[in-house]
Amino acid sequence: MKSGFKLSLVSLLAISLTACGNNGDDGNGNSSSPSSSDQPPASSAAPKEMKLTIGLPGAYDVTKKEIIDGFIAKFPNIKTEIVEVPWADFATKITAEIAGGTAPDVWVQENAIVLGYGIRGVAEDLAPYIKKDLNDADYISGLYASKTPDGKVYGIPHGINPVALAYNKKMFADAGVTPPTDDWTYADMIEAAKKLTKDTNGDGKPDQYGFAISQGITQGWYPWTRSYGGQVLDDTKTKAMFTDPKSIEGIQAWSNLVKDGISPDADFLKVAGGDWKAFGAGKVAMYFMQYSNQTIINKEFADLDYDTVMMPKSMDGKRIVPIVTNSWVIFSKAKQASKDAAWEFLKYYLSAESQMVLAKSGTSIPVQKNAITELDVNTNPKNKKAFSDGIAEGGVTTDENPSWQEWRLAAQPIFADIYGQKLSPEEGAKQIQQKVQDILDQNR
Amino acid sequence: MRREARWGYILTLPFTVHLLVFFAFPFFFSLYLTFTQWDMFNAPAWIGGKNWVRLLDDRSFWSSLRNILLFALVFVPLQTILALVLAFFLNQSIRAKSFYRVIYFLPVVTPWLAGGTMWGWMMNKTYGLANYLLGLLSLPPVDWLDSKHWVLPITSVALVNVWKGVGSSMIILLAAIQGVPKDLYEASSLEGASRWSMFWHIVFPIVSPMIFLVLILSTISAFQAFDVFLVMFNAPNIVPDSKVTPNILIYKDAFLTTKMGYASAMSWALFIVIMAVTLVQKRFEKRWVHYG
Structure with a gap:
């Protein structure tokens, strides 16, 4: 009796512990054993009566419902389940789900994170799928934003979000300053910004600024560093380059805008509600605008008369246009049939039909060439070519690699101190160099 | 007796299982993780003491401990x-006593998001109320939260x-003070004791065990501070070393960059520090805490 009781106790404990662990099955019958990402898909045709789970961070604010509905209508044999999660909570949720083997079959996330998933065996290598089913000539190079140096492709762009120079037409006209053109250099932009910075109420402090610099990477220190001839990481993405003299020169130019009072400081922008709101409210004449910002600016500042030109040219005449991509990723540990269904969805997403919907939405630029010609030029900014041509001429990711998230988080607070004039660019660059290089070395 | 013991085991089994699965297992598993590299997606890889060696050389971690x-x-x-x-004054016969107790307790039930945002604005260097008041006194503005000298933002x-x-500690101490027998106040009053003497010679010794409890709890919560920094510095994942705390670093490594092994090492280091500080407090307990 006593031994029977002990056995029951041990069994109960074992059951409890097993329930908490990963038993190799996601509870839906999906095996969690990794399928070889080197194997091409068995078939690109959607299998009959397939199940597909699509993870949608930000729900239909981020991904157009029209596209999802179109897919469901077109593929009735694929039983599609949509998992909507607020964007801010998604990273935490998906991490736990991946660890537990219960992640959706396909979901969208920041491209840099997707690259990290790739080296950890979480993201399916889509190179064989692309090779089999897509025609490269139909797409811009941004299709391969998730491509690694060894040729693997871990994601399909949800859309491309490039940066262009946005300017307030009225403020330029009022100040009698010639509006920017695609031929502007950084020096031209700074010169105009000086003329547009004004103390309109005579209290000794500017209340209208020529340009708002961003503290962040994409619209802030990355394009400035690169455009002054410097680098953030080297071409292999394994060496930090912040202490390169040209990099420091770029960081210096970036922080000087605040130091010289041409760009507002952090407090001013905080009160204004951010750079795009300061721009919308006519407190700032220019800023580096991400393509997706247009929807919210047009919504909140419907009367704002503004447009865009391409990013200014660098010192050497080249153009640096940072692009941000969110990417669709297929869970490598899903069943092959689910992966095939997920790829069917991605093919539909990349089709002309869906890419046109994306083009008209204004949230990001599609990667399909025909769809790019359909960008809405009737709403501000009317010069959408500033973005699309910008990608073609100088589109670069912000040196994304699998440890991007980590090194960016390490560098950002030091850049914030340089921006706030608490640290000199030289000293700051030294600190960033050490921190970022340590992270790159740890992740080798 | 054996039959009673068996029933005892059966009835306590749910709690025992709960304890083992949700407390004991994570506790020891996290210790094991300190010797591994674990990205949460693949099996932990044993790396010996590398996380601990890295910790000794991690400037951010030491800055966070200093902070x-x-x-x-x-x-x-x-x-x-x-x-x-x-607590002492709110135990006196004063008008609107309940009102004051509510007022002092109100911040405890105010969400950090609301309270922290409000304080963040009040301490803003350019537009804050604090510097406006200093300005009225012709004093220079203070960069309360963004000063490059780490002491000021942390303070x-x-x-x-x-x-x-303060409200929650006040409630604990108020409950203790209310337990002080009234005849002790009356007797000391008859002897001509001042309010200060009453407090120091009667109230303080009697409530000293509760003060000790408050000290221990406050110290532990201080070393685990997270949400206050989360709200006051806006972006917890990108705070500089001058404003970082161990829990922010642990959160960043565990959940933003999924380096669970190193995050576990930092958690255990923090645990050791808290344990050491608590033991020091315990060591001095007998010198000033009076039980019975």
């Missing part, structure tokens, strides 16, 4: 003294934390 030590040094004594004084946050936490 949290100052935070505790400002927050714990200030909150405890203030809570004790408030500012500690003060805000006192505002948030």
Whole structure:
């Protein structure tokens, strides 16, 4: 009796512990054993009566419902389940789900994170799928934003979000300053910004600024560093380059805008509600605008008369246009049939039909060439070519690699101190160099 | 007896299982993780003491310990003294006593998001109320939260934390003070004791076990500070070393960059520090805490 009781106790404990662990099955019958990402898909045709789970961070604010509905209508044999999660909570949720083997079959996330998933065996290598089913000539190079140096492709762009120079037409006209053109250099932009910075109420402090610099990477220190001839990481993405003299020169130019009072400081922008709101409210004449910002600016500042030109040219005449991509990723540990269904969805997403919907939405630029010609030029900014041509001429990711998230988080607070004039660019660059290089070395 | 014991085991089994699965297992598993590299997606890889060696050389971690030590040094004594004084006066026969008790307790039930945002604006260098008041006194503005000297932002946050936490400590101490027999006050009053003498020679010794409890709890919560920094510095994942705390670093490594092994090592290091500080407090307990 006593031994029977002990056995029951041990069994109960074992059951409890097993329930908490990963038993190799996601509870839906999906095996969690990794399928070889080197194997091409068995078939690109959607299998009959397939199940597909699509993870949608930000729900239909981020991904157009029209596209999802179109897919469901077109593929009735694929039983599609949509998992909507607020964007801010998604990273935490998906991490736990991946660890537990219960992640959706396909979901969208920041491209840099997707690259990290790739080296950890979480993201399916889509190179064989692309090779089999897509025609490269139909797409811009941004299709391969998730491509690694060894040729693997871990994601399909949800859309491309490039940066262009946005300017307030009225403020330029009022100040009698010639509006920017695609031929502007950084020096031209700074010169105009000086003329547009004004103390309109005579209290000794500017209340209208020529340009708002961003503290962040994409619209802030990355394009400035690169455009002054410097680098953030080297071409292999394994060496930090912040202490390169040209990099420091770029960081210096970036922080000087605040130091010289041409760009507002952090407090001013905080009160204004951010750079795009300061721009919308006519407190700032220019800023580096991400393509997706247009929807919210047009919504909140419907009367704002503004447009865009391409990013200014660098010192050497080249153009640096940072692009941000969110990417669709297929869970490598899903069943092959689910992966095939997920790829069917991605093919539909990349089709002309869906890419046109994306083009008209204004949230990001599609990667399909025909769809790019359909960008809405009737709403501000009317010069959408500033973005699309910008990608073609100088589109670069912000040196994304699998440890991007980590090194960016390490560098950002030091850049914030340089921006706030608490640290000199030289000293700051030294600190960033050490921190970022340590992270790159740890992740080798 | 054996039959009774068996029933005892059966009835306590759910709690035992709960304890083992949700407390004992994570506790020991996290210790094991300190010797591994684990990205949460693949099996942990044993790397020996590398995480601990890295910890010794991690400037951010040592800065976070320095910050949290100052935070505790400002927050714990200030909150405890203030809570004790408030509890003592709110135990007197004063008008609108309940009203004051509610007012002082209100910050405890105010969400950090609301309270922290409000304080963040009040301490803003350019537009804040604090500097406006200093300006009225012809004093220069202070960069409360963004000063490059780490002492100032950490002290500012500690003060805000006192505002948030003093109410709960006050309630514990008020309950203790209310347990002081009234005849002791009457007797000392007849002997001509001042209010200060009553407090120091009667109230303080009797409530000293509760003060000790408040000190221990406040110290532990100070070393684990997270949400106050989360709200006051806006972006917890990108705070500089001058404002970082161990829990922010642990959160960043565990959940933003999924380096669970190193995050576990930092958690255990923090645990050791808290345990050491608590033992030091315990060592001095007999010198001033009176039981019975």
